[in-house]
Amino acid sequence: MSGFKSLPYFEQLKTNIEADPAPYIKKAKGIYEFHIQNKDNQEQVWTINLKDKGEVTAEPSKSKPDIVITVSDDNFVDLVDGKINGNKAFMERKLKVKGNIMLATKLDGVLQAAKAKAKL
Structure with a gap:
């Protein structure tokens, strides 16, 4: 996963969401799968489950995502x-x-809340 500027952002999202998932789940209610592509044409997939679990993983979703963002x-x-x-x-x-x-x-609010807490 080296070579991705987004890595610290996803790590902070993971920390914030998993520490207190309820407000994020209430805000977003869905499974988001991100396909992030770096300058070397490598791809990293992240899943943010805000449907029921409140978790962030560095892998494709195990269940069907509600939205896929590339x-x-x-x-x-x-x-x-x-x-x-x-x-x-x-x-x-x-x-x-x-x-x-x-x-x-709905995801914009989640990202901004995580960024505010992280002070990235």
Whole structure:
């Protein structure tokens, strides 16, 4: 997993979500699978289960994800840092979404809450 700028963000999400999953589950209610691609064309898959468990794993979802988001490593970091807007990134094809697109709008609050706690 080296070579991914997004790694500390996902580690912080894991720490925050697993320490107190209830508010995150209440906010997002879904299984999110991220396909993060770095500059070397390597891919790392992360699953954030906010449907019932409140867990973050560095692997594909064991059950069917509600939404699959494919994004570059740099664009993921920019999304979390607030440098680009999720809707704009989607429209500019900087991120691809399969599944329940409405869940993507709920995820923004989760990412921002985790970032605020992490002070990344």
